[in-house]
Amino acid sequence: MRVLIVDDNQRLAKLVEKGIGARGFRCDMAGNLADADLALASLHYDAVILDLALPDGDGIAWLRSRRPRPDFPPVLIVTGRPSLEDRVAGLDAGADDYLVKPVDTAEIAARLRALLRRPGPRSHPVLVVGGLVYDVAARSLHHDAVEVPLTQKEAELLELLMRRAGTVVRKSVITDALYRLDEEVTPNAIEALVSRLRQKIGSPGGSSPLNTVRGMGYILRDSAT
């Protein structure tokens, strides 16, 4: 998987390259927005890591103008700006995720993997989270190389959670994704479904990667960092 790192701090960019390179990402570096444009025009990238303060302009304005292109790769902003305003502006401009420096490579790699699992033109046909391997087309799940049979609803829920692994998926999002508008859904239905799925993907005696966040929803933890 090829990633473009857009950051004017060479040393930082090289450290990120080294760190996520060891986790299976091939990286190229661009020190400014013009170089980033050049790289994106000549090569296919699976994701972009973008700093916001660059010598030839602001990353947010650049992203806003480039994002509408249909083949533009998903973008992870990694910046020193911690404010809510910047975060909201970044996500509004079309970034898929936002991390505040300082951040370690394990976290960058986890967020990149999450981006690559999202649905889109380059959506991966096989999703991998920890020991779980899910084939989207065949709707088949392997847990530590052992096939686990799933019902249709369980499979849909698992795909949703895997595509957003590492972030909280709200109950309302699950209800909207899994049930038709005219279908009657009780809150217990989702809980029961999650509970069944949790039993199927939990390690015997170990903890399940599928956790409940009370008052919000569920999170499938991506612990393979």
Next chain:
Amino acid sequence: MTEPRSVVDDLTRGLTIIGLIGGVLLSTELLFDIHKWIEQPQRHGMEGWHPTGLKLFVLLCFTATIGALVLAARRVVTRSLAPLHDSVGQIERAIDAPRCFRLDLAGLPVEVAGYGTAINRLIDHLERVATRREAFAAEVAHELKNPMAVLLLELDSIGSEETSRLKLDVRRMSRLIDQLLVMAQLEAHVTAPIKSTVIDLAELAAELAHTMVPGAMDDGRQIALKLAGHDLFRGRRELVWAAMRNMVENALRVTPPRGVVTLTVGPGARFGVADGGPGLSKPELVRMSKPFAQARHPSACGAGLGLAIIDEVARLHGGSLDCDPARKEIILNLSPVQHGDEPADQYVNVG
């Protein structure tokens, strides 16, 4: 726009009119030839008047005329200076005003207009200084963040038991920089107020939980969200967000592994964070709300500016920072606004 008034013109005009009226009245009284009244009252239709009574009557006429003139003069002076009192009132009310304040020069007399302009220029200058200071703090924070990011990644690449402790230190320093940045914003707000918007505490709390749950879970802590009927709240979103974030960070720090941090929104404009730590008494809370307070309480270790920020943000919004030691909860009370006061601005839901 009306012509600017002049205190000198007003006084001259008013006092001239009073002088003229007084002169006319006194001349009229003299024309009656008062001495003749007293000596030959019967010739002036004033028979039956005792001479002393007549003298007193004349004295009274003079006193009343002079008294009326003095009162009239006083009124002229007060009226001429009234715009000055109005401006003092304006300035005093502006101290707590949410919007950027400028003295209204339209009603000011010409003698004072220059003074008013000078005050407005001073306010301009203070605002510029505050904004520059904030921008400078942001710049410093950004400049410091890059070497810290490099440091963290270098430690990452060494990857031993010791480096994970050092990485924790780098994260603490980074947090302190974020807090200093918020402090700079709070200080700048005093002279260059930040615009307020209608915000939804539940939305902010959900967004906050959203960003913090993954990290908390990696450290073995849970975050739960409870909605207990909340109001829209008028405030500075960035500062409220910073306060809420500091509350949750503090709570996560004092909560032991496998513990739960519960965020409660409502009732009203209230945000509470209950943690699994030892709890905090009210006197401790007050003491630790001072910047860099050193308490022997575990919450103080590494709290840095956290509670001071929360306290200042609460105060700024006409609210208060409180605690419920029994429930181990820290509470941010804010002022609710009327519904429909102003439409809530757009908020992105990163769901």
